[in-house]
Amino acid sequence: MPELPEVETVRRGLAPVMEGALITRAEVRRADLRFPFPPDFAHRIENRRILALSRRAKYLLIELDNDDVVIAHLGMSGSFRVVEAASTDAETPGDFHHPRGKDERHDHVVLHLLSDRGPVQVIYNDPRRFGFMDIGPRETLASHAFFRQLGEEPTGNRLDAAYLAGRFADKAQPLKSTLLDQRVIAGLGNIYVCEALWRARLSPLKASGKLVDAKGRPRAPLVVLTEAIRAVIADAIAAGGSSLRDHIQTDGSLGYFQHTFAVYDREGKPCARPGCDGTIARITQAGRSTFHCASCQV
Incomplete structure (x- = not known):
C-alpha cells in the first residue's frame, strides 16, 4: 500500500x-x-x-x-x-x-x-x-470515521517529542508497534518506521515507555527519534516517494529514495552506518516485516 x-x-x-x-x-x-x-x-x-x-x-x-x-x-x-x-x-x-x-x-x-x-x-x-x-x-x-482517531501528521509542527512522550508514557508496547499505530502518528507506515528507528539508533523491540522519564518528559532518545521521523518523511517526499511497488511520477520517471534505504528490504546486507560492522536482520512484528541492525540499534 x-x-x-x-x-x-x-x-x-x-x-x-x-x-x-x-x-x-x-x-x-x-x-x-x-x-x-x-x-x-x-x-x-x-x-x-x-x-x-x-x-x-x-x-x-x-x-x-x-x-x-x-x-x-x-x-x-x-x-x-x-x-x-x-x-x-x-x-x-x-x-x-x-x-x-x-x-x-x-x-x-x-x-x-x-x-x-x-x-x-x-x-x-x-x-x-x-x-x-x-x-x-x-x-x-x-x-468522519476515517479521520476522527488519527494522530498528528509527521510533517506538521505539532509532532514533537513532548507530544510523543504523552503517547509513549507507561507503554510496554515495542517502539515499532507504537509508531505504526495511526492514532499516534497519522500516515506513518512500515517502511519509514524502520528507517526512522535506524536513524535514531533505536531497537524496534525497545519498550516505548523507556523513552519517557518518571515525570512524563521525553528522554534524549525520543527527541532524536522525533527528528528522525520528520527527516525521513521529508527526504522521501523530496525524492518523490519510496518508489516501491507500482509507483510512477508525473513525468513517468521513477523516484530515487528506494536506492537510499538504510535498512528496509536489506536483510543480510552490511549496515550502512559508518563504523558499524553489523548486518541488517529481518524479524516479524505483528505480522509485519521489520528490518534493523541489532549492532547499532539498541
Whole structure:
C-alpha cells in the first residue's frame, strides 16, 4: 500500500491540473470499489469547481466549491492518470516502482475537467479495487470515521517529542508497534518506521515507555527519534516517494529514495552506518516485516 510520501507525491502531481478546474462531467463506471460509492456521487461533484487538493494521512482530499470534500484512498493498486486534450500522452502522478495500471478495463472513475489548460480527463484506475472514494461536508471532516482517531501528521509542527512522550508514557508496547499505530502518528507506515528507528539508533523491540522519564518528559532518545521521523518523511517526499511497488511520477520517471534505504528490504546486507560492522536482520512484528541492525540499534 502506498505510504504517506507516495500519496503526497500524487497530490503534488495532480494539483496543477485539478486545482481551479471545473468538473463538467463525472463517470462512475461501477457501483463500488472497496466500498460502494456514496449515493448520487457523480451528481454531487458535477458542475463543481475544485478549490484545492490536500492530504490527511494517506487520504487525498479534493475540496469543492460547495464545501463538500471528496475523500480518495489509493488502496493497493489505485492510481490517477491525466489525459489532456492537446496531448496523446497520459501522465500518472505519483512515484511507483512498477508501472501503474493503464488497462482501460480498470478505469473506474473518469473526471472530465475544464481548466485553464483546456479540457482534461483525470482517470482513476484500480485493478485490485482496494481503493475507495467518499464525499462529505468539510465541516464534519474531522469527525468522519476515517479521520476522527488519527494522530498528528509527521510533517506538521505539532509532532514533537513532548507530544510523543504523552503517547509513549507507561507503554510496554515495542517502539515499532507504537509508531505504526495511526492514532499516534497519522500516515506513518512500515517502511519509514524502520528507517526512522535506524536513524535514531533505536531497537524496534525497545519498550516505548523507556523513552519517557518518571515525570512524563521525553528522554534524549525520543527527541532524536522525533527528528528522525520528520527527516525521513521529508527526504522521501523530496525524492518523490519510496518508489516501491507500482509507483510512477508525473513525468513517468521513477523516484530515487528506494536506492537510499538504510535498512528496509536489506536483510543480510552490511549496515550502512559508518563504523558499524553489523548486518541488517529481518524479524516479524505483528505480522509485519521489520528490518534493523541489532549492532547499532539498541
